[in-house]
Amino acid sequence: MKVLITLLMGLFSVAIIAQDKSEGYQFETIYDLDATCVKDQYRSGTCWSFSGLGFFESEMIRLGKNPANLSEMFVVRHCYSDKAEKYVRLHGSLNFAGGGAFHDVVYVLKNYGMVPEDVYSGLNYGEKNHVHGEMDEVLKGYVDGVLKNRNKKLTTAWKNGLEGILDAYLGELPETFEVEGKTYTPQRYVKEAMGINPDDYIQVSSYSHHPFYSKFIIEVPDNWMWGEVYNVPLDDLMSIFENSLKSGYTVGWAADVSEKGFSYRNGLAIVPESNIEELADSEQSKWEAMTEAERQKRLYSFDEPVTEMKITQEIRQEAYDNYETTDDHGMQITGMVKDQNGTIYYKVKNSWNTNNKYEGYLYASDAFVRYKTMSIMIHKDALTKELKKKLGIK
Structure with a gap:
């Protein structure tokens, strides 16, 4: 009887673990760099x-x-x-x-x-x-x-x-x-x-209203110093994030946090795809059967990963030009993870105390970072040799 009970308890525990893995956001660490307390x-x-x-x-x-x-x-x-x-x-x-x-x-x-x-x-x-x-x-x-x-x-x-x-x-x-x-x-x-050495640190952005691989004064109200940023295409900007973290450098992240998909309480920043036509065929029928209110509730429930927008240079630029992306908040990116579907997220250290799901941290999806990054601060050695050459940085 004891053997049977033990076996049943073991099977029950396995069932609970399997159930937990199928629910919510499950993150696997890729890079996790040292940081001080929140x-x-x-x-x-x-x-x-x-x-x-x-x-x-x-x-x-x-x-x-x-x-x-x-x-x-x-x-x-x-x-x-x-x-x-x-x-x-x-x-x-x-x-x-x-x-x-x-x-x-x-x-x-x-x-x-x-x-x-x-x-x-x-x-x-x-x-x-x-x-x-x-x-x-x-x-x-x-x-x-x-x-x-x-x-x-x-x-x-x-x-x-x-x-x-x-x-x-x-x-x-x-x-x-x-x-x-x-x-x-x-x-x-x-x-x-x-x-x-303060001269070792640079800021980088990605906007098409200025030439790429050059510097420009980023046009945000809080830039009272008229500070310059290096301008690179979006794919290059995203490669800098990964290369920095891979090389052991964290990233200063200036971003827009006014989006509905930014939830400090839930510790997530996402950009759900709300256009049904952009979803895979297997998902379209499920979402078409819902009312608009039901869709919005599901998209922003933060209960499980959802399909996100595919962010292009043009979408990003349009949001900036129309004041939909503004210079709201500065944070620090200290790592990279992936969820159970293989989607990449960046681990973000915030400065709003520790009273959220991840004790002051949050996870911003690759789509959100592509869409809502205003600029970043990095050590210049976080750049690849190729990008340094293109930007004229020694």
């Missing part, structure tokens, strides 16, 4: 700083350095200061807000250095988490007031006033600090503790 930007528009520094924290690990928790608000502070000066010089014809881009992070590393989070938390205003609504409004009101003044010329005090606001909210910037008994300046910390 952080929380909370109620601040600083995803670009969180993802950019997450990228550089992974770079420190790759370079054999002690992984650090770097200060996102050190970057934000310097960018707000320099952005204000440019905003005033341009008579207000510049987007002045909390948003930014990967260029900003590299710019701060190169020009101002870096400090750890415990040296500069940027929480100088009575909050435990980053809540920037008041600060953003105060800074915008201040620089607009500078522009509207009736003196007909700028005073020598306006920049000091701005720095006073930044000091009040984020804290005064440190000139030196200690880490493990060693004294650093922010500039020395980048070179010695991080081992980073």
